[in-house]
Amino acid sequence: MRRGIGVGAIKKEKLHQEKYRGKGNQIQENQLEQMSKQMEVFKTNLEDFATKHKNEIRKNPEFRKQFQEMCSSIGVDPLSSGKGFWSILGIGDFYYELAVQIVEVCLATTAKNGGLISLDELRTKLIKARGQSKSHQEISKDDLIRAAKKLRIFGSGFNVIPMGKDRYMVQSVPGELSMDHSIILQQAEKNTAHVSISYICKELNWENERCQKALEHMVDQGLAWIDSQDPQEIQYYFPSLYTACINSNA
Amino acid sequence: MPEVEIDWPWQYNFPPFYTLQQHPETRSKQVAAWKSLILNYCEKTKNYTIDVRDTNQCPLFNNSTINRKLEPDIIISILGELQRTGNAAPVDKAKNRWEIYWHTLEEWATIVYDFINERGMQNTVVTLYELTQGEDSIDTTFYGMNQDVLIKVLRVLEGDRKCELILEDDIQGAKFF
Numbered sequence: 001m002r003r004g005i006g007v008g009a010i011k012k013e014k015l016h017q018e019k020y021r022g023k024g025n026q027i028q029e030n031q032l033e034q035m036s037k038q039m040e041v042f043k044t045n046l047e048d049f050a051t052k053h054k055n056e057i058r059k060n061p062e063f064r065k066q067f068q069e070m071c072s073s074i075g076v077d078p079l080s081s082g083k084g085f086w087s088i089l090g091i092g093d094f095y096y097e098l099a100v101q102i103v104e105v106c107l108a109t110t111a112k113n114g115g116l117i118s119l120d121e122l123r124t125k126l127i128k129a130r131g132q133s134k135s136h137q138e139i140s141k142d143d144l145i146r147a148a149k150k151l152r153i154f155g156s157g158f159n160v161i162p163m164g165k166d167r168y169m170v171q172s173v174p175g176e177l178s179m180d181h182s183i184i185l186q187q188a189e190k191n192t193a194h195v196s197i198s199y200i201c202k203e204l205n206w207e208n209e210r211c212q213k214a215l216e217h218m219v220d221q222g223l224a225w226i227d228s229q230d231p232q233e234i235q236y237y238f239p240s241l242y243t244a245c246i247n248s249n250a
Numbered sequence: 251m252p253e254v255e256i257d258w259p260w261q262y263n264f265p266p267f268y269t270l271q272q273h274p275e276t277r278s279k280q281v282a283a284w285k286s287l288i289l290n291y292c293e294k295t296k297n298y299t300i301d302v303r304d305t306n307q308c309p310l311f312n313n314s315t316i317n318r319k320l321e322p323d324i325i326i327s328i329l330g331e332l333q334r335t336g337n338a339a340p341v342d343k344a345k346n347r348w349e350i351y352w353h354t355l356e357e358w359a360t361i362v363y364d365f366i367n368e369r370g371m372q373n374t375v376v377t378l379y380e381l382t383q384g385e386d387s388i389d390t391t392f393y394g395m396n397q398d399v400l401i402k403v404l405r406v407l408e409g410d411r412k413c414e415l416i417l418e419d420d421i422q423g424a425k426f427f
Contacts, residue, residue, distance in 0.1 A: 111279060112260075194265075222275045225266035229318050237266045244260035 039074060046070060058094060061140030068146065098139065098147035101126050106158075106172035112248070113240035114222040115173030116185075119144060119160075121246045122170055141168070163189065169240065175221045180214040185238065193242040194227070194235045254294050256309075259287055268318035270327075284320075284328045289337060293352040298396030299341070300348045302326055341398075349399055358392065358399075359406040363413075365390055366426045375416065377423035 056063050105125045109117055119141055127139055148170055151158035159171040161182045169185060171177060187203055188195045200211045215236050218224040227235040239245045261267040261283045271277040291297070291310045302322045305311040312319040329348050332338035336354040341347040353361065362381070366372060369386065381387060382395045392400070404424050407413040413426045 114276065219273055219276075222273055225264070225271055225276060225280075226269055227266035227318075228269045229265065235265065237264065239264070242260070242264060244263060248260040 042074060046074070059138070061138050061143055065140065065142045068142075095143070095147045095150060098126075098143060099150050101129060102144065102148055102151065102170070103158075103172070105129060106170065110172065112245055114224075116169055116171050116223050116238070116240040118240065118246070119168040119170060121240075141166075144170075161185070173221070177221075178214075180210065181218060184214055184218065185241070188236075188238050189241050193239075194237040196230070196233050196235050198233060256291060256294055259283060262287070262313060263316055265316055265318050268313070268320050270324050281328055281331055285332055285337075288328065288332065288350065289352040292350040296394055298349060298399050300325075300329070300350055302329075302346050302348070349396070349402075351399070353391075355399075355402050355406050358395075358403040359410070359412075361390075362392060362403055363407055363426070365392075372426045375421070375423050375425045377421065380423070 050057065050067070053063070053067075057067050058064075102122065105122055106115065106117060109121075109125065123139065123141060123144055126144070130139075145160055145168060148158060148160050155174070157172065157174050159177065161169045161171055161177060163169055163182065163186050167189075169182075183204065184195060184200060187200060191199065195215070197208060197211050197215065200206060200215070201208055204211075215224065218238075219226060219236070223240065224236045224238055227237055261280075267280065267283070271280050288300075288310065292300070300308075302325050305322060305325060306319065311325060326345050329338045329340070329345075332350070333340070336356070337351050339349050339351070341349055351358070365387065366376070378397055378400055382392060382397070382400055387393050392403075395403075401415070401417075404413055404415050407424075407426075408415055411427065413424045415424050416422065
């Protein structure tokens with residue numbers, strides 16, 4: 001077979017390439033168009049679905065979570081959509097209401113826990129506060145996290161702190177908590193609500209100074225209490241993790 | 251001390267409750283909790299006096315379960331806070347002995363005077379013993395009241411011209427108007 005050489009061959013080659021590119025673009029455009037169509041269909045279906053299952057979304061927390069996930073996969077946030085189609089669902093309202101109740105529970109318990117509360121305690125107190133009339137509407141931890149995260153728009157006053165393995169704490173007072181602080185909280189949680197400098201240093205292999213700095217910060221934030229009557233060394237206690245404090249209604 | 255069930259608050263078994271907290275907000279929560287615990291405890295146990303030197307024996311300030319106790323100087327400063335609201339007063343200069351008023355003297359005065367009125371006991375002389383140990387007052391909240399405290403309460407009423415104290419050798423009581 002004769003190889004293409006010379007100017008003619010080069011031109012021909014170029015022509016081919018252009019054709020390919022044109023075809024490629026066309027295919028891409030087709031695909032995009034199809035995708036957009038599919039998305040449009042999906043969105044319509046999602047809206048249909050949402051309207052049809054409005055009550056289930058409101059009542060069933062598991063259902064609600066999965067619905068939220070579907071929505072976020074196509075970039076719809078029913079929480080932030082106060083207007084238009086999504087508002088008729090009242091899903092946004094549901095979360096706004098939750099957010100307000102979260103603030104109420106946090107404020108009511110700040111006196112004893114210094115503004116730090118475990119998500120579990122928050123949930124128990126909030127469900128109790130909502131009362132029997134709304135008992136048909138079950139509140140999941142996922143709902144609370146979503147609602148609490150919305151509160152961030154008010155600034156650094158509200159924070160959801162991951163504690164590992166489906167455990168969270170909600171911080172309701174301004175003041176940054178770093179990674180070090182949440183790690184200390186995790187340590188305190190598994191050690192009946194208290195830690196000491198040497199305990200942390202040993203468990204986490206930290207420098208003495210790093211540990212001291214982090215603990216002092218938490219005392220300054222009103223999150224930790226000092227116990228100087230331990231025979232070994234100063235202990236730092238966290239009322240927000242202390243079982244009797246969590247269970248008290250005061 | 252009579253045996254009564256104390257409904258201890260959660261702080262009672264919280265070890266740092268017995269160390270005075272340095273952080274201002276935390277400390278004010280701590281002091282407030284101590285103030286109400288002291289008043290509740292004294293009311294339940296009908297303890298009208300606290301001697302700061304004896305607090306080692308008192309479960310209120312010495313929690314043997316968790317091996318923590320509140321030091322006398324901290325106790326004195328908390329009692330000082332209670333004094334500001336009329337809920338405590340030192341008896342001696344060294345501030346070792348204190349009277350505790352879970353009702354302020356003025357509140358007690360009203361309670362006693364209402365009792366006298368209900369019984370129609372005005373214009374009669376009632377002895378201190380009758381008031382706090384008598385059959386008629388068994389159901390009152392001031393039954394068994396410390397006599398020194400009672401006299402202070404009656405002095406309040408005297409100041410309002412609602413009674414006249416009689417503190418003679420042979421009779422100790424008050425005539426109510």
